[in-house]
Amino acid sequence: MTLTSHIKLTYFNIGIRGIAEPIKLLLQDSETSHEYSRVEFDEWEKTKTDFIEKGLTFGTVPFVELDGKHLGACMPLMRLLSKKLGGKYQGATDEEEYLVDMVADFCIDWRGDMNRAIFLKDTREKYIAKLKSGHHRRFERAYGLNDGPYVLGQKVLYHNLANDGQRTQGLEQYPNLAKFVKAFEERPNLKEYVATYPEVAAYDE
Known part of the structure; x- marks a missing residue:
């Protein structure tokens, strides 16, 4: 099974070191259509309020934009995406x-x-x-x-x-x-x- 919706993943611009990388690996492995937006720390501080107003409850990265929703927190996201993908991911x-x-x-x-x-x-x-x-x-x-x-x-x-x-x-x-x-x-x-x-x-x- 694959996710048919395009996903945008957002995290800090620190290469593979951060906690968003397992999400990236999951999307890559499952051939899910996605883009990876890497933001600078000061850029995030300037835009965080806008994302909170869009529904990013806790105002943290990483988060994904999926079907018009802004969903955050690494491990809950891994669980959610794995359930949506089903099969070998669950x-x-x-x-x-x-x-x-x-x-x-x-x-x-x-x-x-x-x-x-x-x-x-x-x-x-x-x-x-x-x-x-x-x-x-x-x-x-x-x-x-x-x-x-x-x-x-x-x-x-x-x-x-x-x-x-x-x-x-x-x-x-x-x-x-x-x-x-x-x-x-x-x-x-x-x-x-x-x-x-x-x-x-x-x-x-």
């Missing part, structure tokens, strides 16, 4: 929906630790020495379920691995994650796009 049972939510929630936890390593240098050493491997071990177990390589919710996981600089290296002791990355990057609609991703960790730039 759990078929309550248990699969639970698995989707579980993967998403733990990805958010990981992202929080990573953000602190990016923006607070005094936390970086702890993240690299301890927290990072803890997240890897957790997802290594999850992606070993059902023989892999996928667990529902993979767009967010892939984005975390990319931000950690571990798309192409450093996963030797996590074979399930390595298998997942390989399979994900071979998806026809994503192969060319993810090849443009930087190879270094976000906190090393």
Whole structure:
């Protein structure tokens, strides 16, 4: 199934680093007609009130414009779009929906630790020495379920691995994650796009 409506995704102009990227990966993979508007920080501050008046309730990015509506918040958007797309993008049972939510929630936890390593240098050493491997071990177990390589919710996981600089290296002791990355990057609609991703960790730039 595909979404027939054209979607406009809006987020800050910071490349692949931000939380809108999993939405972009979902739209790209599903061949959904879309455009990606990347705004500067000062530009957003000038225009935020206009979008709130158009119905963007919380006045935050990322958001999408879909069927005349302005819809925000990354994970709720991922869930909404996945339901609209159906099929492989959605759990078929309550248990699969639970698995989707579980993967998403733990990805958010990981992202929080990573953000602190990016923006607070005094936390970086702890993240690299301890927290990072803890997240890897957790997802290594999850992606070993059902023989892999996928667990529902993979767009967010892939984005975390990319931000950690571990798309192409450093996963030797996590074979399930390595298998997942390989399979994900071979998806026809994503192969060319993810090849443009930087190879270094976000906190090393």
